[in-house]
Amino acid sequence: MEATAELIKAIETNQKKTVELLISLSPELASSTLSSGLSTLLLASYYRHQEMVDLLLKNLVQIDLHEASAIGQTGLVDELLDCNPFSVDAFSADGFTPLGYACYFNHYDTAKLLIHCGADVNLASDNDFKVAPIHSAVACNSVEITNLLISNNANVNVMQALGATPLHTAAHNGNHQLVSILLKAGADKHARMNDGRTPLEMALEKKYKELETFLV
Incomplete structure:
Protein backbone atom coordinates (compact mmCIF):
# COMPACT_ATOMS: atom_id res chain seq x y z
CA MET A 1 0.00 0.00 0.00
CA GLU A 2 2.83 2.36 0.88
CA ALA A 3 4.55 1.67 -2.45
CA THR A 4 1.30 2.32 -4.33
CA ALA A 5 0.85 5.66 -2.56
CA GLU A 6 4.45 6.57 -3.38
CA LEU A 7 3.89 5.66 -7.03
CA ILE A 8 0.73 7.75 -7.23
CA LYS A 9 2.50 10.76 -5.72
CA ALA A 10 5.42 10.34 -8.13
CA ILE A 11 3.06 10.23 -11.10
CA GLU A 12 1.21 13.33 -9.92
CA THR A 13 4.46 15.26 -9.47
CA ASN A 14 5.99 13.89 -12.69
CA GLN A 15 8.95 12.20 -11.00
CA LYS A 16 9.98 9.83 -13.77
CA LYS A 17 13.04 8.36 -12.07
CA THR A 18 11.06 7.53 -8.96
CA VAL A 19 8.36 5.82 -11.02
CA GLU A 20 11.01 3.85 -12.91
CA LEU A 21 12.65 2.72 -9.67
CA LEU A 22 9.39 1.71 -8.01
CA ILE A 23 8.23 -0.30 -11.02
CA SER A 24 11.64 -1.94 -11.47
CA LEU A 25 11.41 -3.17 -7.87
CA SER A 26 7.75 -4.18 -8.14
CA PRO A 27 6.52 -4.44 -11.76
CA GLU A 28 2.98 -5.19 -10.57
CA LEU A 29 2.73 -1.60 -9.34
CA ALA A 30 2.10 -0.48 -12.92
CA SER A 31 -1.31 -2.13 -12.66
CA SER A 32 -2.24 -0.54 -9.34
CA THR A 33 -5.25 1.71 -8.88
CA LEU A 34 -6.27 4.61 -6.69
CA SER A 35 -8.83 4.15 -3.94
CA SER A 36 -11.43 5.50 -6.39
CA GLY A 37 -10.64 2.66 -8.80
CA LEU A 38 -8.90 4.94 -11.30
CA SER A 39 -5.86 3.29 -12.85
CA THR A 40 -2.39 4.81 -12.65
CA LEU A 41 -2.38 4.95 -16.46
CA LEU A 42 -5.48 7.15 -16.49
CA LEU A 43 -4.03 9.23 -13.66
CA ALA A 44 -0.91 9.91 -15.73
CA SER A 45 -3.14 10.76 -18.70
CA TYR A 46 -5.12 13.28 -16.66
CA TYR A 47 -1.90 15.00 -15.65
CA ARG A 48 -0.78 15.03 -19.32
CA HIS A 49 2.46 13.32 -18.34
CA GLN A 50 3.19 11.50 -21.58
CA GLU A 51 6.50 10.05 -20.40
CA MET A 52 4.67 8.50 -17.47
CA VAL A 53 2.02 7.08 -19.77
CA ASP A 54 4.70 5.51 -21.99
CA LEU A 55 6.56 4.12 -18.99
CA LEU A 56 3.46 2.54 -17.49
CA GLU A 79 -10.19 -5.09 -31.02
CA LEU A 80 -11.74 -4.64 -27.59
CA LEU A 81 -15.08 -3.56 -29.05
CA ASP A 82 -15.03 -6.52 -31.40
CA CYS A 83 -14.78 -8.77 -28.33
CA ASN A 84 -17.39 -6.86 -26.36
CA PRO A 85 -19.43 -4.41 -28.49
CA PHE A 86 -21.82 -3.65 -25.63
CA SER A 87 -19.02 -1.96 -23.68
CA VAL A 88 -18.98 1.01 -26.07
CA ASP A 89 -21.00 3.17 -23.64
CA ALA A 90 -19.70 1.67 -20.39
CA PHE A 91 -18.69 4.05 -17.61
CA SER A 92 -15.21 4.04 -16.12
CA ALA A 93 -14.40 4.06 -12.42
CA ASP A 94 -14.65 7.86 -12.42
CA GLY A 95 -17.80 7.92 -14.53
CA PHE A 96 -16.66 8.63 -18.09
CA THR A 97 -17.41 6.78 -21.32
CA PRO A 98 -14.77 5.71 -23.85
CA LEU A 99 -16.01 8.46 -26.19
CA GLY A 100 -15.80 10.98 -23.39
CA TYR A 101 -12.14 10.09 -22.88
CA ALA A 102 -11.33 10.17 -26.60
CA CYS A 103 -12.87 13.63 -26.87
CA TYR A 104 -11.25 15.00 -23.72
CA PHE A 105 -7.80 13.80 -24.74
CA ASN A 106 -8.32 14.91 -28.35
CA HIS A 107 -8.03 11.60 -30.20
CA TYR A 108 -10.04 12.14 -33.37
CA ASP A 109 -9.55 8.70 -34.95
CA THR A 110 -10.52 6.97 -31.73
CA ALA A 111 -13.62 9.14 -31.32
CA LYS A 112 -14.61 8.47 -34.93
CA LEU A 113 -14.28 4.72 -34.45
CA LEU A 114 -16.28 4.74 -31.23
CA ILE A 115 -19.10 6.65 -32.91
CA HIS A 116 -19.00 4.25 -35.84
CA CYS A 117 -19.32 1.40 -33.35
CA GLY A 118 -22.44 2.92 -31.81
CA ALA A 119 -21.22 5.20 -29.04
CA ASP A 120 -23.93 7.57 -27.82
CA VAL A 121 -22.69 11.07 -28.67
CA ASN A 122 -25.01 12.62 -26.10
CA LEU A 123 -24.33 10.32 -23.15
CA ALA A 124 -23.10 12.45 -20.26
CA SER A 125 -20.63 11.26 -17.66
CA ASP A 126 -22.02 9.35 -14.71
CA ASN A 127 -20.61 11.67 -12.07
CA ASP A 128 -21.18 15.14 -10.64
CA PHE A 129 -19.74 16.84 -13.73
CA LYS A 130 -22.42 15.49 -16.12
CA VAL A 131 -20.09 16.19 -19.02
CA ALA A 132 -21.23 15.17 -22.52
CA PRO A 133 -18.62 14.34 -25.19
CA ILE A 134 -19.14 17.72 -26.89
CA HIS A 135 -18.30 19.50 -23.64
CA SER A 136 -15.01 17.60 -23.55
CA ALA A 137 -14.22 18.29 -27.20
CA VAL A 138 -14.82 22.02 -26.75
CA ALA A 139 -12.90 22.09 -23.46
CA CYS A 140 -9.79 20.82 -25.24
CA ASN A 141 -10.39 23.23 -28.15
CA SER A 142 -10.79 20.44 -30.69
CA VAL A 143 -12.49 21.85 -33.78
CA GLU A 144 -12.17 18.53 -35.58
CA ILE A 145 -13.86 16.42 -32.91
CA THR A 146 -16.52 19.07 -32.25
CA ASN A 147 -17.43 19.00 -35.93
CA LEU A 148 -17.44 15.20 -35.84
CA LEU A 149 -19.86 15.15 -32.93
CA ILE A 150 -22.15 17.77 -34.46
CA SER A 151 -22.26 15.85 -37.73
CA ASN A 152 -23.42 12.86 -35.68
CA ASN A 153 -26.28 14.76 -34.01
CA ALA A 154 -24.64 15.89 -30.80
CA ASN A 155 -26.81 18.33 -28.85
CA VAL A 156 -25.00 21.68 -28.95
CA ASN A 157 -27.15 23.08 -26.14
CA VAL A 158 -26.63 20.26 -23.67
CA MET A 159 -25.84 21.48 -20.16
CA GLN A 160 -23.21 20.05 -17.85
CA ALA A 161 -22.95 20.70 -14.12
CA LEU A 162 -23.76 24.29 -13.14
CA GLY A 163 -25.68 24.70 -16.39
CA ALA A 164 -22.73 25.36 -18.70
CA THR A 165 -23.24 24.68 -22.40
CA PRO A 166 -20.45 24.04 -24.92
CA LEU A 167 -20.84 27.65 -26.07
CA HIS A 168 -20.14 28.90 -22.54
CA THR A 169 -16.88 26.95 -22.57
CA ALA A 170 -15.86 28.07 -26.05
CA ALA A 171 -16.53 31.69 -25.08
CA HIS A 172 -14.63 31.29 -21.82
CA ASN A 173 -11.68 29.90 -23.79
CA GLY A 174 -11.85 32.69 -26.36
CA ASN A 175 -12.05 30.20 -29.20
CA HIS A 176 -13.53 32.16 -32.12
CA GLN A 177 -13.71 29.18 -34.43
CA LEU A 178 -15.60 26.98 -31.99
CA VAL A 179 -17.95 29.81 -31.06
CA SER A 180 -18.76 30.23 -34.75
CA ILE A 181 -19.19 26.49 -35.32
CA LEU A 182 -21.50 26.09 -32.33
CA LEU A 183 -23.63 29.11 -33.25
CA LYS A 184 -23.98 27.84 -36.82
CA ALA A 185 -25.09 24.47 -35.43
CA GLY A 186 -27.84 26.13 -33.37
CA ALA A 187 -26.20 26.93 -30.05
CA ASP A 188 -28.23 29.34 -27.95
CA LYS A 189 -26.10 32.44 -27.32
CA HIS A 190 -28.56 33.59 -24.67
CA ALA A 191 -28.36 30.38 -22.61
CA ARG A 192 -27.73 31.02 -18.95
CA MET A 193 -25.79 28.99 -16.44
CA ASN A 194 -27.31 28.29 -13.04
CA ASP A 195 -25.75 31.51 -11.78
CA GLY A 196 -27.27 33.48 -14.67
CA ARG A 197 -24.16 34.02 -16.77
CA THR A 198 -24.42 33.95 -20.58
CA PRO A 199 -21.67 32.95 -23.03
CA LEU A 200 -21.06 36.66 -23.69
CA GLU A 201 -20.51 37.33 -20.00
CA MET A 202 -18.10 34.39 -19.86
CA ALA A 203 -16.12 35.88 -22.74
CA LEU A 204 -16.05 39.38 -21.28
CA GLU A 205 -14.90 38.05 -17.90
CA LYS A 206 -11.80 36.77 -19.69
CA LYS A 207 -11.57 40.02 -21.68
CA TYR A 208 -12.33 38.41 -25.04
CA LYS A 209 -14.14 41.55 -26.21
CA GLU A 210 -13.77 40.55 -29.86
CA LEU A 211 -16.37 37.81 -29.27
CA GLU A 212 -19.00 40.39 -28.39
CA THR A 213 -20.01 40.74 -32.06
CA PHE A 214 -20.88 37.03 -32.22
CA LEU A 215 -22.57 36.70 -28.85
CA VAL A 216 -24.78 39.78 -28.39
Whole structure:
Protein backbone atom coordinates (compact mmCIF):
# COMPACT_ATOMS: atom_id res chain seq x y z
CA MET A 1 0.00 0.00 0.00
CA GLU A 2 2.83 2.36 0.88
CA ALA A 3 4.55 1.67 -2.45
CA THR A 4 1.30 2.32 -4.33
CA ALA A 5 0.85 5.66 -2.56
CA GLU A 6 4.45 6.57 -3.38
CA LEU A 7 3.89 5.66 -7.03
CA ILE A 8 0.73 7.75 -7.23
CA LYS A 9 2.50 10.76 -5.72
CA ALA A 10 5.42 10.34 -8.13
CA ILE A 11 3.06 10.23 -11.10
CA GLU A 12 1.21 13.33 -9.92
CA THR A 13 4.46 15.26 -9.47
CA ASN A 14 5.99 13.89 -12.69
CA GLN A 15 8.95 12.20 -11.00
CA LYS A 16 9.98 9.83 -13.77
CA LYS A 17 13.04 8.36 -12.07
CA THR A 18 11.06 7.53 -8.96
CA VAL A 19 8.36 5.82 -11.02
CA GLU A 20 11.01 3.85 -12.91
CA LEU A 21 12.65 2.72 -9.67
CA LEU A 22 9.39 1.71 -8.01
CA ILE A 23 8.23 -0.30 -11.02
CA SER A 24 11.64 -1.94 -11.47
CA LEU A 25 11.41 -3.17 -7.87
CA SER A 26 7.75 -4.18 -8.14
CA PRO A 27 6.52 -4.44 -11.76
CA GLU A 28 2.98 -5.19 -10.57
CA LEU A 29 2.73 -1.60 -9.34
CA ALA A 30 2.10 -0.48 -12.92
CA SER A 31 -1.31 -2.13 -12.66
CA SER A 32 -2.24 -0.54 -9.34
CA THR A 33 -5.25 1.71 -8.88
CA LEU A 34 -6.27 4.61 -6.69
CA SER A 35 -8.83 4.15 -3.94
CA SER A 36 -11.43 5.50 -6.39
CA GLY A 37 -10.64 2.66 -8.80
CA LEU A 38 -8.90 4.94 -11.30
CA SER A 39 -5.86 3.29 -12.85
CA THR A 40 -2.39 4.81 -12.65
CA LEU A 41 -2.38 4.95 -16.46
CA LEU A 42 -5.48 7.15 -16.49
CA LEU A 43 -4.03 9.23 -13.66
CA ALA A 44 -0.91 9.91 -15.73
CA SER A 45 -3.14 10.76 -18.70
CA TYR A 46 -5.12 13.28 -16.66
CA TYR A 47 -1.90 15.00 -15.65
CA ARG A 48 -0.78 15.03 -19.32
CA HIS A 49 2.46 13.32 -18.34
CA GLN A 50 3.19 11.50 -21.58
CA GLU A 51 6.50 10.05 -20.40
CA MET A 52 4.67 8.50 -17.47
CA VAL A 53 2.02 7.08 -19.77
CA ASP A 54 4.70 5.51 -21.99
CA LEU A 55 6.56 4.12 -18.99
CA LEU A 56 3.46 2.54 -17.49
CA LEU A 57 2.45 1.08 -20.85
CA LYS A 58 5.76 -0.72 -21.12
CA ASN A 59 5.00 -2.49 -17.86
CA LEU A 60 1.35 -3.34 -18.40
CA VAL A 61 0.26 -6.71 -19.73
CA GLN A 62 -3.06 -5.32 -20.92
CA ILE A 63 -5.19 -2.20 -20.79
CA ASP A 64 -8.94 -1.80 -20.90
CA LEU A 65 -11.26 0.04 -23.30
CA HIS A 66 -11.33 3.26 -21.28
CA GLU A 67 -7.55 3.39 -21.02
CA ALA A 68 -7.12 2.61 -24.72
CA SER A 69 -9.59 5.37 -25.60
CA ALA A 70 -7.88 7.88 -23.32
CA ILE A 71 -4.45 7.33 -24.87
CA GLY A 72 -5.70 7.06 -28.45
CA GLN A 73 -4.87 3.42 -29.22
CA THR A 74 -7.52 3.17 -31.92
CA GLY A 75 -6.50 -0.27 -33.14
CA LEU A 76 -6.79 -1.74 -29.67
CA VAL A 77 -10.14 0.01 -29.12
CA ASP A 78 -11.37 -1.69 -32.27
CA GLU A 79 -10.19 -5.09 -31.02
CA LEU A 80 -11.74 -4.64 -27.59
CA LEU A 81 -15.08 -3.56 -29.05
CA ASP A 82 -15.03 -6.52 -31.40
CA CYS A 83 -14.78 -8.77 -28.33
CA ASN A 84 -17.39 -6.86 -26.36
CA PRO A 85 -19.43 -4.41 -28.49
CA PHE A 86 -21.82 -3.65 -25.63
CA SER A 87 -19.02 -1.96 -23.68
CA VAL A 88 -18.98 1.01 -26.07
CA ASP A 89 -21.00 3.17 -23.64
CA ALA A 90 -19.70 1.67 -20.39
CA PHE A 91 -18.69 4.05 -17.61
CA SER A 92 -15.21 4.04 -16.12
CA ALA A 93 -14.40 4.06 -12.42
CA ASP A 94 -14.65 7.86 -12.42
CA GLY A 95 -17.80 7.92 -14.53
CA PHE A 96 -16.66 8.63 -18.09
CA THR A 97 -17.41 6.78 -21.32
CA PRO A 98 -14.77 5.71 -23.85
CA LEU A 99 -16.01 8.46 -26.19
CA GLY A 100 -15.80 10.98 -23.39
CA TYR A 101 -12.14 10.09 -22.88
CA ALA A 102 -11.33 10.17 -26.60
CA CYS A 103 -12.87 13.63 -26.87
CA TYR A 104 -11.25 15.00 -23.72
CA PHE A 105 -7.80 13.80 -24.74
CA ASN A 106 -8.32 14.91 -28.35
CA HIS A 107 -8.03 11.60 -30.20
CA TYR A 108 -10.04 12.14 -33.37
CA ASP A 109 -9.55 8.70 -34.95
CA THR A 110 -10.52 6.97 -31.73
CA ALA A 111 -13.62 9.14 -31.32
CA LYS A 112 -14.61 8.47 -34.93
CA LEU A 113 -14.28 4.72 -34.45
CA LEU A 114 -16.28 4.74 -31.23
CA ILE A 115 -19.10 6.65 -32.91
CA HIS A 116 -19.00 4.25 -35.84
CA CYS A 117 -19.32 1.40 -33.35
CA GLY A 118 -22.44 2.92 -31.81
CA ALA A 119 -21.22 5.20 -29.04
CA ASP A 120 -23.93 7.57 -27.82
CA VAL A 121 -22.69 11.07 -28.67
CA ASN A 122 -25.01 12.62 -26.10
CA LEU A 123 -24.33 10.32 -23.15
CA ALA A 124 -23.10 12.45 -20.26
CA SER A 125 -20.63 11.26 -17.66
CA ASP A 126 -22.02 9.35 -14.71
CA ASN A 127 -20.61 11.67 -12.07
CA ASP A 128 -21.18 15.14 -10.64
CA PHE A 129 -19.74 16.84 -13.73
CA LYS A 130 -22.42 15.49 -16.12
CA VAL A 131 -20.09 16.19 -19.02
CA ALA A 132 -21.23 15.17 -22.52
CA PRO A 133 -18.62 14.34 -25.19
CA ILE A 134 -19.14 17.72 -26.89
CA HIS A 135 -18.30 19.50 -23.64
CA SER A 136 -15.01 17.60 -23.55
CA ALA A 137 -14.22 18.29 -27.20
CA VAL A 138 -14.82 22.02 -26.75
CA ALA A 139 -12.90 22.09 -23.46
CA CYS A 140 -9.79 20.82 -25.24
CA ASN A 141 -10.39 23.23 -28.15
CA SER A 142 -10.79 20.44 -30.69
CA VAL A 143 -12.49 21.85 -33.78
CA GLU A 144 -12.17 18.53 -35.58
CA ILE A 145 -13.86 16.42 -32.91
CA THR A 146 -16.52 19.07 -32.25
CA ASN A 147 -17.43 19.00 -35.93
CA LEU A 148 -17.44 15.20 -35.84
CA LEU A 149 -19.86 15.15 -32.93
CA ILE A 150 -22.15 17.77 -34.46
CA SER A 151 -22.26 15.85 -37.73
CA ASN A 152 -23.42 12.86 -35.68
CA ASN A 153 -26.28 14.76 -34.01
CA ALA A 154 -24.64 15.89 -30.80
CA ASN A 155 -26.81 18.33 -28.85
CA VAL A 156 -25.00 21.68 -28.95
CA ASN A 157 -27.15 23.08 -26.14
CA VAL A 158 -26.63 20.26 -23.67
CA MET A 159 -25.84 21.48 -20.16
CA GLN A 160 -23.21 20.05 -17.85
CA ALA A 161 -22.95 20.70 -14.12
CA LEU A 162 -23.76 24.29 -13.14
CA GLY A 163 -25.68 24.70 -16.39
CA ALA A 164 -22.73 25.36 -18.70
CA THR A 165 -23.24 24.68 -22.40
CA PRO A 166 -20.45 24.04 -24.92
CA LEU A 167 -20.84 27.65 -26.07
CA HIS A 168 -20.14 28.90 -22.54
CA THR A 169 -16.88 26.95 -22.57
CA ALA A 170 -15.86 28.07 -26.05
CA ALA A 171 -16.53 31.69 -25.08
CA HIS A 172 -14.63 31.29 -21.82
CA ASN A 173 -11.68 29.90 -23.79
CA GLY A 174 -11.85 32.69 -26.36
CA ASN A 175 -12.05 30.20 -29.20
CA HIS A 176 -13.53 32.16 -32.12
CA GLN A 177 -13.71 29.18 -34.43
CA LEU A 178 -15.60 26.98 -31.99
CA VAL A 179 -17.95 29.81 -31.06
CA SER A 180 -18.76 30.23 -34.75
CA ILE A 181 -19.19 26.49 -35.32
CA LEU A 182 -21.50 26.09 -32.33
CA LEU A 183 -23.63 29.11 -33.25
CA LYS A 184 -23.98 27.84 -36.82
CA ALA A 185 -25.09 24.47 -35.43
CA GLY A 186 -27.84 26.13 -33.37
CA ALA A 187 -26.20 26.93 -30.05
CA ASP A 188 -28.23 29.34 -27.95
CA LYS A 189 -26.10 32.44 -27.32
CA HIS A 190 -28.56 33.59 -24.67
CA ALA A 191 -28.36 30.38 -22.61
CA ARG A 192 -27.73 31.02 -18.95
CA MET A 193 -25.79 28.99 -16.44
CA ASN A 194 -27.31 28.29 -13.04
CA ASP A 195 -25.75 31.51 -11.78
CA GLY A 196 -27.27 33.48 -14.67
CA ARG A 197 -24.16 34.02 -16.77
CA THR A 198 -24.42 33.95 -20.58
CA PRO A 199 -21.67 32.95 -23.03
CA LEU A 200 -21.06 36.66 -23.69
CA GLU A 201 -20.51 37.33 -20.00
CA MET A 202 -18.10 34.39 -19.86
CA ALA A 203 -16.12 35.88 -22.74
CA LEU A 204 -16.05 39.38 -21.28
CA GLU A 205 -14.90 38.05 -17.90
CA LYS A 206 -11.80 36.77 -19.69
CA LYS A 207 -11.57 40.02 -21.68
CA TYR A 208 -12.33 38.41 -25.04
CA LYS A 209 -14.14 41.55 -26.21
CA GLU A 210 -13.77 40.55 -29.86
CA LEU A 211 -16.37 37.81 -29.27
CA GLU A 212 -19.00 40.39 -28.39
CA THR A 213 -20.01 40.74 -32.06
CA PHE A 214 -20.88 37.03 -32.22
CA LEU A 215 -22.57 36.70 -28.85
CA VAL A 216 -24.78 39.78 -28.39
